Amino acid sequence: MNTRIEEELFPFYALDALTAEEKAEVETYIASDPAAKARLEALQETAALLPLTTEPVTPSPSVKANLMARVQADGRAVAPSPVVAQKRVAERPSSPQISWWDRLRQSFAMPVLAGTAALAAIVLFVWAIALNQQVNQLQDQVSDLTSDTNVLVEDLTALRADNEQLRVRNVTLQQQLETQEDILASYQAPGATTLALGDLTGENPAAAATSTVAAEAGVATFVARNLPPLSAAQVYQLWIIRGDQPLSAGIFSVDENGRATLPVDATLASTYDAVGVSIEPAGGSETPTPDQIILLGAASS
Amino acid sequence: MSATDEQLMAKVAAGDSASLETLYDRYAATLLGVVLRVVLNRSVAEEIVQETFWRVWDKAGSFDAAQGKFSTWMFSIGRRLAIDTTRRQKIRPQAARSDAEEERMLREPDEVSVAETAVWHIEQEQIRSALTVLSPEQYEVIELAYFKGLTRQEIAEAIDKPLGTIHTRARLGLQKLRTALEAAGIEQ
Numbered sequence: 001m002n003t004r005i006e007e008e009l010f011p012f013y014a015l016d017a018l019t020a021e022e023k024a025e026v027e028t029y030i031a032s033d034p035a036a037k038a039r040l041e042a043l044q045e046t047a048a049l050l051p052l053t054t055e056p057v058t059p060s061p062s063v064k065a066n067l068m069a070r071v072q073a074d075g076r077a078v079a080p081s082p083v084v085a086q087k088r089v090a091e092r093p094s095s096p097q098i099s100w101w102d103r104l105r106q107s108f109a110m111p112v113l114a115g116t117a118a119l120a121a122i123v124l125f126v127w128a129i130a131l132n133q134q135v136n137q138l139q140d141q142v143s144d145l146t147s148d149t150n151v152l153v154e155d156l157t158a159l160r161a162d163n164e165q166l167r168v169r170n171v172t173l174q175q176q177l178e179t180q181e182d183i184l185a186s187y188q189a190p191g192a193t194t195l196a197l198g199d200l201t202g203e204n205p206a207a208a209a210t211s212t213v214a215a216e217a218g219v220a221t222f223v224a225r226n227l228p229p230l231s232a233a234q235v236y237q238l239w240i241i242r243g244d245q246p247l248s249a250g251i252f253s254v255d256e257n258g259r260a261t262l263p264v265d266a267t268l269a270s271t272y273d274a275v276g277v278s279i280e281p282a283g284g285s286e287t288p289t290p291d292q293i294i295l296l297g298a299a300s301s
Numbered sequence: 302m303s304a305t306d307e308q309l310m311a312k313v314a315a316g317d318s319a320s321l322e323t324l325y326d327r328y329a330a331t332l333l334g335v336v337l338r339v340v341l342n343r344s345v346a347e348e349i350v351q352e353t354f355w356r357v358w359d360k361a362g363s364f365d366a367a368q369g370k371f372s373t374w375m376f377s378i379g380r381r382l383a384i385d386t387t388r389r390q391k392i393r394p395q396a397a398r399s400d401a402e403e404e405r406m407l408r409e410p411d412e413v414s415v416a417e418t419a420v421w422h423i424e425q426e427q428i429r430s431a432l433t434v435l436s437p438e439q440y441e442v443i444e445l446a447y448f449k450g451l452t453r454q455e456i457a458e459a460i461d462k463p464l465g466t467i468h469t470r471a472r473l474g475l476q477k478l479r480t481a482l483e484a485a486g487i488e489q
Binding site: 007008010011012014015016017018019042043045046047049051052053054055056057058059060063064066067068070072074076077078 | 475
């Protein structure tokens with residue numbers, strides 16, 4: 001059971017007051033959990049009664065008249081059943097027999113009716129023009145709103161892209177922070193020793209590195225900074241030098257800031273006379289290329 | 302015995318305008334009451350009632366009684382139209398209106414209908430009385446969500462309370478209302 005969805009979103013789903021995304025989240029959740037769906041339906045049934053808490057207000061008769069006129073004008077309306085038709089006929093007052101005098105009077109009334117009809121036609125024509133103007137205005141407003149919506153959608157898309165970049169950046173920084181915390185922890189471990197490596201050639205005076213060994217914790221870390229970038233065919237290689245015997249401790253590359261962090265076998269790194277870094281062909285070498293050692297640090301005697 | 306809503310809707314779907322008229326007579330007053338709580342304007346509310354029943358007619362073929370009651374479907378259409386209208390007009394929803402304003406809206410131009418739906422009216426009274434079990438704070442959240450169409454975040458902002466408080470009030474409010482309706486024997 002997802003308590004967050006059920007306690008936070010279910011009531012507002014029942015009240016039809018969630019955003020589209022929140023509704024989708026709820027629907028995905030209940031699709032795989034019939035019990036949760038039943039709990040939601042119980043809330044919906046209660047919320048469905050809320051309209052009945054309002055005081056009824058009878059609409060004006062014109063509302064129903066307009067509605068039914070619109071329905072009758074719609075082609076789908078079928079003729080009322082004979083029973084309904086008979087009932088409606090029965091509801092109408094019965095018309096008395098029309099006398100010859102009434103017929104004569106109606107014939108005089110025809111011109112008046114024709115004039116009234118013409119007047120009504122003019123009024124309807126003017127009304128139609130006014131309605132047409134209103135429709136045009138509404139269409140303009142819809143067009144403006146559509147344009148605004150498009151701009152907002154573009155802004156939203158751009159913001160989502162920015163957000164994704166920030167999310168990726170955040171993950172990267174988080175990983176870097178964890179690495180730095182690990183390094184810091186190794187520095188602070190009991191009995192930890194750190195050897196500083198410096199530029200050997202004089203060509204990269206800012207290049208430096210440290211090799212920290214916490215033998216009791218079984219952790220060793222090599223950290224380099226300000227190393228120059230290499231071609232794709234080259235790598236840096238770390239060497240633990242005992243006497244005149246260089247032992248490879250791994251190959252590495254640097255980031256755009258010339259930084260690199262390399263975990264090292266603590267057993268290998270704990271005993272040394274010197275530690276060095278050389279530039280080697282991709283894949284590394286069996287022994288350091290003599291004139292390619294760029295960083296070196298020697299154990300103090 | 303009169304036809305059920307769902308039986309009438311089956312006829313409406315077949316083009317029977319008389320059945321639509323029956324449904325209108327049955328629900329238009331309640332719907333207008335609901336819509337007025339949202340839009341606070343009588344003439345706009347009446348247009349929405351007319352449009353709602355037009356859509357009932359127009360969309361009758363898509364109504365599925367197996368998915369829920371007709372009244373729920375119809376009130377949902379009307380309420381959503383009212384909320385959309387309010388949002389388009391950028392009317393800031395309010396939790397409650399003044400008594401004077403309410404009285405004015407109820408007074409013009411017709412009286413409240415009670416004649417043909419006596420039993421239903423009694424049920425409505427029972428439902429209204431069930432609302433009294435809610436605290437004013439719980440009622441306010443439900444009112445803003447259901448009748449004003451505000452999201453959780455908008456409600457929290459409107460009444461200046463944390464989102465967690467809004468969740469609790471809505472959840473407990475609906476639970477208490479359900480318990481009260483069950484105790485009153487109202488079918489949900």
